[in-house]
Amino acid sequence: MEDRQAEVLVIRASPRLKVFFPSQLDGAGGIIRIHLLNISRTGALIYSSQPLEKGQKVSVGSGERAKLAIVAWVSGARAGVEFRLPFHEAELDAFIADQNAALAEAARTIGTLR
Structure with a gap:
């Protein structure tokens, strides 16, 4: 029972943030x-129209903030990836800020935001 409680504490120690960012995966x-x-x-929950395999080594994101990961599980078009090295809080904040900036720039480029 103590082992299970330790697992729960680990899960809660790294809360997931709901996002919806287009990104890329390099495998x-x-x-x-x-x-x-x-x-x-x-880690992250991703949606991919391309099939992924459990255990596949991938890189999530692009540029200098891309993170090496392993596909931990696959269920249809969704997959969970575990980062080989966890983000530091500041790195995660910067990764999310970069994704937001890229999304805003794309929206401006196609004219949906003014």
């Missing part, structure tokens, strides 16, 4: 478009 099959559905310091 053995090349770069594919994904959507990040939630993210924490230790």
